[in-house]
Amino acid sequence: MxxxxxxxxxxxxxxxxxxxxxxxxxxxxxxxxxxxxxxxxxxxxxxxxxxxxxxxxxxxxxxxxxxxxxxxxxxxxxxxxxxxxxxxxxxxxxxxxxxxxxxxxxEGIRGTPQPEDEALPESGTITGTVTLPAGYATARVYIGAFDTPIIQRRPAAWTVVEAEAGTKARYCLPDVSPGQWFVRAVATADSVDPEPWTRRSLLLGDVDPVTVADRSTSMVGIALRPKRTTDLPILYAIPDLEAHRPGRPVRAAAGRTAEMAPRGR
Known part of the structure; x- marks a missing residue:
């Protein structure tokens, strides 16, 4: 750089x-x-x-x-x-x-709850896959469609998925209003390093910009990577990616309430 x-x-x-x-x-x-x-x-x-x-x-x-x-x-x-x-x-x-x-x-709430809105009658979908960089085993990934390059303001839609090394984790952001959106991903990842105190890392992914049309589907692949000096701070209060309980699903949200991280540990 x-x-x-x-x-x-x-x-x-x-x-x-x-x-x-x-x-x-x-x-x-x-x-x-x-x-x-x-x-x-x-x-x-x-x-x-x-x-x-x-x-x-x-x-x-x-x-x-x-x-x-x-x-x-x-x-x-x-x-x-x-x-x-x-x-x-x-x-x-x-x-x-x-x-x-x-x-x-x-209170241990790390994400901003979304209001219960109706699905948009004229909207599109952003879907695709997320991949981990070499050296990482698993990750919990937050993906959102934002109106600026910065992760700020309420996203048009968001979801949380689990990613594993060697596979492509699929995601879907439904009910995205027509326009241009910046797809952003934030992940907490475990490396393949056997030492537990060195395993947890922050990974990011970005795609600029995605054009969504009425009733269309935009395919977007996201390659996660380690944080760079030029990366912008994360401002929006996203869900706690550390507080995942196996077997508890997290649904995509487009202005509707997704299942948030539990309150407290």
Whole structure:
């Protein structure tokens, strides 16, 4: 990966609480702001400003889950000057308000429940397979169709599947409204390493973008891979991929309630 983009991303993660400007981020990459913006978008699929915003919301999630800081103090700590702006942006990205996210985390709820909606009369389907990279034995995989490259906001549809080495796990996202969607996958995977403390890994997969038409089926193959430096933070509160009980099915969801991870361990 381009060292300039590495430097810029490091600057964003280090200075997300500051009022970082595009000029400052570009300076860390030793590039002009115009050339830097093009190169950054090509590497990450989003603008530097959107990447910075995603990092701020991600860090807010971390602080809500691991500290007793007030929502107001957290909003200031991650670079927001207005509590109202922070709350609106957090709720839009994560799928729930900061206060409710903290309560959910305390209660062991890791995913945002979906409202019970009717199936769309004019919709399509995204279906395909998921494969594991070499060196991994099994994985539990969350797959969703999002309206941005970032895993944020309520997905058009999502499901959770189990994947195994040497096979292609099938998935289906029904009732996806016509338009362009970014298919994103997040997985917790066990490697083939026999040492238990080295086995658990985060894998990601992405496809850009998928066009869905009325009553059509789009076939999309997803190849999971280890996380990269350029990968965007996961903002939407997805189900807990660690809390799986064998034999408990997880259904695809398109605005309907899928079976969520159990509350607590």
């Amino acid at each position: 381009n060292s300039a983009i590495k430097s810029a991303i490091a600057r964003i993660w280090e200075g997300y609480s500051e009022p970082l400007s595009l000029d400052e981020i570009a300076k860390s990459a030793i590039l002009s702001r115009f050339h830097f913006s093009r190169v950054f978008r090509a590497a990450t699929r989003v603008s530097p400003g959107r990447y910075l915003s995603a990092v701020r919301i991600y860090q807010a999630k971390r602080l809500l889950a691991t500290t007793s800081m007030s929502v107001t103090d957290i909003s200031l700590a991650v670079g927001f000057n207005s509590l109202g702006s922070f709350t609106n942006h957090f709720t839009d990205s994560v799928g729930t308000s900061p206060s409710r996210f903290r309560r959910m985390w305390t």
